[in-house]
Amino acid sequence: MRIEQHPLTASMPGTTRTLPSLHFGPETSTRKAYIQCALHADEPPGLLVGWYLRQRLADLEAQGSVLERIVLVPMANPIGLQQRILGRGLGRFELSSGENFNRNYAELSEAAFDRLQAILRERAPNLAEVRTVLRDAANALRCDTELDSLRATLLGLAIDADLVLDLHCDNEAVMHLYTTNWSWQTFAPLAGLLGARAALLSDDSGGGPFDESCSMLLGKLAALIAARTDHRFAAEFACEATTVELRGETDVTHDFARTDAEAIVDFLIHRGYIAGDPVAVPTPCTATPLEGSMPVPAPVGGVLIHRAPLGATVSKGELIAEILDPSAGSLTPVFSPVDGLLFARESGRVVPAGLRIAKVAGSVALRRGKLLTA
Numbered sequence: 001m002r003i004e005q006h007p008l009t010a011s012m013p014g015t016t017r018t019l020p021s022l023h024f025g026p027e028t029s030t031r032k033a034y035i036q037c038a039l040h041a042d043e044p045p046g047l048l049v050g051w052y053l054r055q056r057l058a059d060l061e062a063q064g065s066v067l068e069r070i071v072l073v074p075m076a077n078p079i080g081l082q083q084r085i086l087g088r089g090l091g092r093f094e095l096s097s098g099e100n101f102n103r104n105y106a107e108l109s110e111a112a113f114d115r116l117q118a119i120l121r122e123r124a125p126n127l128a129e130v131r132t133v134l135r136d137a138a139n140a141l142r143c144d145t146e147l148d149s150l151r152a153t154l155l156g157l158a159i160d161a162d163l164v165l166d167l168h169c170d171n172e173a174v175m176h177l178y179t180t181n182w183s184w185q186t187f188a189p190l191a192g193l194l195g196a197r198a199a200l201l202s203d204d205s206g207g208g209p210f211d212e213s214c215s216m217l218l219g220k221l222a223a224l225i226a227a228r229t230d231h232r233f234a235a236e237f238a239c240e241a242t243t244v245e246l247r248g249e250t251d252v253t254h255d256f257a258r259t260d261a262e263a264i265v266d267f268l269i270h271r272g273y274i275a276g277d278p279v280a281v282p283t284p285c286t287a288t289p290l291e292g293s294m295p296v297p298a299p300v301g302g303v304l305i306h307r308a309p310l311g312a313t314v315s316k317g318e319l320i321a322e323i324l325d326p327s328a329g330s331l332t333p334v335f336s337p338v339d340g341l342l343f344a345r346e347s348g349r350v351v352p353a354g355l356r357i358a359k360v361a362g363s364v365a366l367r368r369g370k371l372l373t374a
């Protein structure tokens with residue numbers, strides 16, 4: 001295991017934070033898997049899974065079993081980890097800017113295209129050449145703020161990977177994942193191994209989340225090259241990425257984390273990154289469109305009482321929660337908007353009107369526009 005330390009641009013003198021990345025496998029390998037833990041710093045299940053992965057990968061490397069490059073970022077967001085207000089952690093948004101740590105990653109296709117001009121005068125670039133200019137473009141990103149620096153560092157570590165796993169969690173949730181339609185075939189075995197109950201697919205969820213910033217880039221670059229020259233390069237979908245939601249934010253147990261890390265190792269064996277006999281993959285869940293994942297807002301503010309268990313299959317119009325207004329003495333029912341799987345719920349039990357208190361994964365695409373929460 002080789003450890004690299006990446007100092008972030010300090011927002012104030014004397015406050016430099018450092019992001020570690022752990023590197024396994026032969027540096028000369030052309031294939032690379034990238035795994036990062038808790039980009040939203042208050043989503044700790046991935047931090048424990050990362051700790052198990054770190055040990056397993058080190059052992060496997062010592063045995064000579066890591067066949068390709070694997071990069072693990074065991075704590076992707078030291079900025080968010082330190083953010084606390086009145087005793088509570090707040091790791092989803094950067095406090096000084098209000099920006100979500102998992103949005104607004106740089107779109108590097110134009111910068112990469114500029115750097116490929118010399119090659120494009122003669123021929124299409126190959127994948128190795130494209131990845132070289134992508135790394136250069138990520139390294140050249142302007143980092144005035146600590147947040148810019150964090151985003152550029154993470155993007156630079158992942159931009160030349162074939163496989164990207166971004167480990168998050170929801171408030172209260174069953175295991176689920178997000179990926180693109182075209183990568184579902186790749187990640188269906190991971191969903192099966194992890195025991196995911198839902199897989200939400202979208203080719204552009206909006207907002208530039210980390211996984212899509214990696215997986216969409218080569219397709220965008222290929223489109224730019226096709227539109228501006230006669231050349232094509234045959235690597236449009238060379239990077240496949242998924243965001244894995246490791247249940248809920250309090251689901252931090254050794255049993256869960258050990259099992260989840262082992263599922264990821266089994267997936268890497270299945271993909272040929274680690275030597276070993278692939279285990280039988282359990283039948284994965286049925287994937288549904290992200291456009292069919294329906295957030296359920298609280299119709300009024302008050303005390304939230306969930307009435308349907310996590311992971312329940314619910315019907316449109318079925319009671320899933322109630323909200324108590326203790327001053328008026330009223331109980332307002334909340335119904336599922338669609339048939340589907342109740343895969344995530346709000347963890348707070350006092351909620352304002354409009355807050356999303358549950359998510360139901362339906363099979364019919366009903367939403368458009370930006371599909372992720374802020």
Ligand SMILES: [Zn+2]
Nearest residue numbers: 040043168169
């Ligand atoms: Zn998250």
